Amino acid sequence: MEELKSLLPPVFNQICQEIRINDAIIEWVDIIFEQIGTASKCPPHAHTWFEFNYILSGHMVTWFGDEFVKVGEGEFFLIPPGTIHSHSYTRGNPHEGICFRWRIRCASTEIEDVQGESFCKRLQQLHTWKSGSYRDNGSLQGMLEQFFHEALTGQSELALQLLLIHILEYLCLLQQSMKGQVSSSKTVRDPLVRKVEVYLEDFQSNRLNVGELAASLHMSYGHLSRQYKKLTGQTIVNRMNHIRLEKAKELMKLPSLRIAEIAEQAGFADLCYFSRAFKKQYGASPQNYRRQQAATSANVPQPLATGDSLP
Structure with a gap:
């Protein structure tokens, strides 16, 4: 070795x-x-x-x-x-x-x-x-x-x-x-939307510069924004926030992480803005959402997690 x-x-x-x-x-x-x-x-x-x-x-x-x-x-x-x-x-x-x-x-x-x-x-x-x-x-x-x-x-x-x-x-x-495993391929998306999605998923900074994104695609900022809105029905900034909120929702499942740590790891520099955006998206503040999920999990029998076996 x-x-x-x-x-x-x-x-x-x-x-x-x-x-x-x-x-x-x-x-x-x-x-x-x-x-x-x-x-x-x-x-x-x-x-x-x-x-x-x-x-x-x-x-x-x-x-x-x-x-x-x-x-x-x-x-x-x-x-x-x-x-x-x-x-x-x-x-x-x-x-x-x-x-x-x-x-x-x-x-x-x-x-x-x-x-x-x-x-x-x-x-x-x-x-x-x-x-x-x-x-x-x-x-x-x-x-x-x-x-x-x-x-x-x-x-x-x-x-x-x-x-x-x-x-x-x-x-x-x-x-x-695998028993019970349903295989499905991802929906084929417009090439421009796919490129923007890859950029947004890779993006780690707190502040999104749409101008830099447009330049990397050899497009003007205005044209990229209009095309993306036309193809998806939402703005690039809204999509970025949605990706980060989805990540934050997944991180909520980890009880060892504080709300401030979750906000930071999801890409939100402002904790108050994160709380407002999270409540608007999911109908509950981050703290209340975590309590609701904990209460739901407590009422559902949990299987032992010992790993899966292959046939």
């Missing part, structure tokens, strides 16, 4: 680029061996990419909202974009794992693959992956070992990327075999 962690990171960095397969464009954001150092936890967060984690040794705990799952050696989890989650690590028993991060977008032309469907839409079904810890039956371990071996022996970047694509296809097949 130490040899892999020493020799492979430069290879991983070279792989992290875009590849197109039929109508799917996959952007490899990051490929890393997890090294937590002295950290005991990773705070609640979400991101705009998919994240796949396979535990090679040890164990860790991952929280999805208010549900926690213990993930051990030979187990894995997949986090779709926008999913609020956090991690905690056991001191004295650190885990080691491999982590892939990627984003998917569809090319302008839809191309059917040998199975008679859009490859991009098939991969995007992973947006509906059910949170939890899953036990590998050995198939993923074999694919990962092949990936490590070929990376060590100097295979081309394309060959290594195709091995990763094979892993994504395998995850799609697993998802289809």
Whole structure:
């Protein structure tokens, strides 16, 4: 393992680029061996990419909202974009794992693959992956070992990327075999709306500069605003607030976070403005909304969260 962690990171960095397969464009954001150092936890967060984690040794705990799952050696989890989650690590028993991060977008032309469907839409079904810890039956371990071996022996970047694509296809097949799991692809949106959505989901600053967004799309501020309003029925600023309020609502499920912390993590610099906007959107102040959710949860029997098993 130490040899892999020493020799492979430069290879991983070279792989992290875009590849197109039929109508799917996959952007490899990051490929890393997890090294937590002295950290005991990773705070609640979400991101705009998919994240796949396979535990090679040890164990860790991952929280999805208010549900926690213990993930051990030979187990894995997949986090779709926008999913609020956090991690905690056991001191004295650190885990080691491999982590892939990627984003998917569809090319302008839809191309059917040998199975008679859009490859991009098939991969995007992973947006509906059910949170939890899953036990590998050995198939993923074999694919990962092949990936490590070929990376060590100097295979081309394309060959290594195709091995990763094979892993994504395998995850799609697993998802289809999960009992009670309904797969559905995302609704195809106007290209301009999709670009704005990606920008807004990535945006981290407290103050939105629509002028910079328009410039990045090679459009004037006025034209972008009019087009977006025409296509969606709302302004870009309203959409930004909606995304942040949705994130805040998810963070409300974490009792350890104070309201001020939730506002900050959701992107609101002014706590009073956040409270007014939240009440207007959901009909209750942040404090009352949290009390209502806690009361509702107290009256509903909760299943034990021990992770899901694959068939």
